[in-house]
Amino acid sequence: MRPVGGGDDGDDGTGERRRDPVTGTMAERLTALLGREVRQAARAGRSHDWDIAYAELADGTRLFVKALPREAEPSGVFTAEARGLEWLGEAPDSPVLTPLAWDERIVVLPWxxxxxxxxxxxxxxxxxxxxxxxxxxxxxxxxxxxxxxxxxxxxxxxxxxxxxxxxxxxxxxxxxxxxxxxxxxxxxxxxxxxxxxxxxxxxxxxxxxxxxxxxxxxxxxxxxxxxxxxxxxxxxxxxxxxxxxxxxxxxxxxxxxxxxxxxxxxxxxxxxxxxxxxxxxxxxxxxxxxxxxxxxxxxxxxxxxxxxx
Missing domain, CATH: 3.90.1200.10 (Aminoglycoside phosphotransferase (APH), C-terminal lobe)
Incomplete structure (x- = not known):
């Protein structure tokens, strides 16, 4: 994972560090969703219509994140994914990875x-x-x-x-x-x-x-x-x-x-x-x-x- 501390994303050409609107906002969103401090998030590209990112808690725990772009309207895809993972996870000794948190715009999984x-x-x-x-x-x-x-x-x-x-x-x-x-x-x-x-x-x-x-x-x-x-x-x-x-x-x-x-x-x-x-x-x-x-x-x-x- 490439660290992007606090959502910082390089120089904006004026000598000032500019804030990445995706990872910066995501770190804050994840902190609120998880109730734990997320100290950094790093974009890793796109999959279908959503953003892929990696994040890290203050204690070093790594997370995998899928999120809708800010301009996208929720379709229900993340709700279906998370409910499906939780339902599969109710089976004895299930091999699925249970989500740590989710809402209609984001799903957070263990790394x-x-x-x-x-x-x-x-x-x-x-x-x-x-x-x-x-x-x-x-x-x-x-x-x-x-x-x-x-x-x-x-x-x-x-x-x-x-x-x-x-x-x-x-x-x-x-x-x-x-x-x-x-x-x-x-x-x-x-x-x-x-x-x-x-x-x-x-x-x-x-x-x-x-x-x-x-x-x-x-x-x-x-x-x-x-x-x-x-x-x-x-x-x-x-x-x-x-x-x-x-x-x-x-x-x-x-x-x-x-x-x-x-x-x-x-x-x-x-x-x-x-x-x-x-x-x-x-x-x-x-x-x-x-x-x-x-x-x-x-x-x-x-x-x-x-x-x-």
Whole structure:
């Protein structure tokens, strides 16, 4: 972390030190929010539509901060993130990183000193993820409006997973991908076959699991002993979805994670044939966010889902 004492941000060209309006205000805001003195904050760039910063308490404790720019109107994204982290954290031995403080414009998390992943940490992650899933949910969806990255996520509670997945996880992002040109109408017909056939592709019914919902490898932070999870799109969902997303972009020691998971909560028969089905949602989200760069991968997953693996 680059120290920026008291929000100071260099010379303004007149020989006077000018105050950084982002980090200076943020240090003051964090002090009020935490009830503890924050002596410095340092900007570290942007992620989607919000500012990323590191901060340090007077006692040297480090913090990670996400905040809306001052000109941005609150969308509910930080409320969804914080409520999701707290809800996931209610599960026994949950691996999520619980927020220290939050409001509609800011989320404050403990700093994680990242280390190299180890097989032992991967196995512990698998067991802890299984116990989190087994904590369950009252329904598919969640009692708060959801987001995945900056995009809204329909969390209207539902009892039937196949229709929930089709209508609240696939179809909205298919429409958005068509609107932004990431998919063509011909492409959409392939995805629509998945949407229309979810009941036949879904496998045996499962109760709602307490899922992270956006569990790609970048949301797994490997600490000095254990891996912790951040940035969820938490909801009651299908537990295979978290594992499928870990496989989508690659996670170190994924086989160790999955084997340890199976020790605690064995996956249902045929789970491998459904990996592509569960990957359809995050891939459509990527097409919405990044355009046609993810078109080929999304269509390959759709065809694999229709084949059953």
């Amino acid at each position: 994680v000193h990242e280390c190299e992943p180890t097989p032992q940490a991967a196995e512990r992650l698998g067991r802890r993820l299984a116990r989190t899933h087994l904590a369950g949910a009252g329904s598919f969806g969640a009692p708060w409006p959801g987001f995945i990255g900056p995009l809204p996520l329909d969390n209207t509670p539902a009892r039937d997973w196949p229709r929930f997945y089709a209508e609240q996880r696939l179809r909205p992002y298919l429409r958005r991908a068509l609107d932004n040109g990431g998919l063509t109408p011909t492409d959409a017909r392939i995805v629509e076959r998945v949407v229309d056939g979810v009941e036949d592709l879904a496998g045996a019914p499962e109760p709602p699991a307490r899922v992270h919902g956006d569990l790609w490898s970048g949301n797994v932070l490997w600490g000095s002993r254990d891996a912790v999870l951040v940035d969820p799109a938490a909801h009651g969902g299908h537990r295979e979805a978290d594992l499928a997303m870990l496989a989508l972009f690659g996670l170190p020691y994924l086989d160790r994670v999955r084997d340890a998971y199976n020790e605690v909560a064995p996956l249902s028969a045929g789970w491998r044939s459904r990996v592509a089905l569960h990957q359809m949602h995050p891939l459509l989200v990527h097409v919405c966010l990044f355009g046609a760069a993810y078109r080929t991968t999304a269509l390959e997953a759709a065809r694999a889902a229709l084949r059953g693996g």
